[in-house]
Amino acid sequence: MFVDLMKLSDIAREYGYSFDNLKRYNEMFREKLPDFLEANEKENKDSIRVNTLKITMNELYDRLTEKGFVLSNINDYGFVIEDFNFSISSTEENLLGYFYIQGVSEMCVSSILSPTTNDFVIDMCAAPGGKTTHLSAIMENKGCIYAFDVNKRRLSALKNNISRLGCLNIAVFNLSGEKIKKINEDPDKILLDAPCTGSGVIRKDSLRKSIKSTHDVIFLSEIQKKLLKAGIDKLKSGGTLLYTTCSLEPEENEFVVQWALDCLDIKLLEIDIQINGIPLERGYIDIFGRKLSNEILLCKRTLPHVHNTNGLFMAKISKL
Numbered sequence: 001m002f003v004d005l006m007k008l009s010d011i012a013r014e015y016g017y018s019f020d021n022l023k024r025y026n027e028m029f030r031e032k033l034p035d036f037l038e039a040n041e042k043e044n045k046d047s048i049r050v051n052t053l054k055i056t057m058n059e060l061y062d063r064l065t066e067k068g069f070v071l072s073n074i075n076d077y078g079f080v081i082e083d084f085n086f087s088i089s090s091t092e093e094n095l096l097g098y099f100y101i102q103g104v105s106e107m108c109v110s111s112i113l114s115p116t117t118n119d120f121v122i123d124m125c126a127a128p129g130g131k132t133t134h135l136s137a138i139m140e141n142k143g144c145i146y147a148f149d150v151n152k153r154r155l156s157a158l159k160n161n162i163s164r165l166g167c168l169n170i171a172v173f174n175l176s177g178e179k180i181k182k183i184n185e186d187p188d189k190i191l192l193d194a195p196c197t198g199s200g201v202i203r204k205d206s207l208r209k210s211i212k213s214t215h216d217v218i219f220l221s222e223i224q225k226k227l228l229k230a231g232i233d234k235l236k237s238g239g240t241l242l243y244t245t246c247s248l249e250p251e252e253n254e255f256v257v258q259w260a261l262d263c264l265d266i267k268l269l270e271i272d273i274q275i276n277g278i279p280l281e282r283g284y285i286d287i288f289g290r291k292l293s294n295e296i297l298l299c300k301r302t303l304p305h306v307h308n309t310n311g312l313f314m315a316k317i318s319k320l
Contacts, residue, residue, distance in 0.1 A: 039305035110134035117142035124177030127154030196247035200311025
């Protein structure tokens with residue numbers, strides 16, 4: 001342990017974490033715990049993903065800088081808003097669907113799945129549609145995407161974003177991802193952005209420092225396993241599923257993927273991407289008293305104190 005339990009209690013009160021949660025992060029991040037805590041006190045700058053179905057990066061850059069926005073590039077996807085005179089959401093360009101307001105780490109996800117213009121893709125938990133509409137743009141409005149979501153209230157946001165961004169290859173279904181077996185055709189690729197505790201987005205919602213419990217983590221991990229099994233069962237042989245969460249918790253991430261490796265006919269694929277020039281962190285293989293297979297090192301994480309982003313977990317899975 002980096003910090004002894006007496007000091008950890010004081011630190012938990014100072015930063016607003018539950019003691020149990022901070023104890024977990026102490027074991028996970030060890031000597032980097034102070035960096036993690038301080039990083040989560042910072043707000044993310046607004047960032048936007050360029051909607052290439054309607055505009056190029058250069059064209060959008062010119063339009064927004066003329067309005068006084070100071071922008072910096074994020075890989076090939078979009079921009080961070082470094083300085084502004086008014087909200088980016090109030091612009092004509094937002095209304096016209098030229099961009100989608102999205103976190104830096106989140107906008108990297110769909111490109112990792114890398115669908116082609118001929119693919120049949122299913123997004124098992126699609127609302128509000130940031131990653132779904134990115135898949136559509138990558139596919140150049142070709143191929144076909146089925147977007148599932150069980151939450152009717154969130155479906156309206158999904159439909160609005162699909163319409164605003166001009167995505168023509170997406171069909172929306174008010175279904176749980178577990179109902180993927182109802183689809184007749186087997187998909188080439190699946191995105192499973194699984195429901196989770198959301199502990200990776202503390203920068204956006206500080207309540208997540210304390211409201212979740214270990215019980216919540218275990219409960220959600222069982223849902224994640226059911227969704228992952230349903231996705232793998234339906235996926236075409238040789239197809240790819242990208243499993244992702246915005247949780248920091250190994251039980252929702254590495255442990256779920258290890259379970260899948262043990263129980264399903266799959267293998268993990270390499271994820272080769274950087275954020276802000278920094279490679280993604282590898283998955284944990286020795287944490288909370290469990291030793292996992294070396295293949296779990298192929299899983300990747302973004303972390304607030306390393307990449308200056310929200311915390312995400314990603315595993316790229318191939319069905320054998």
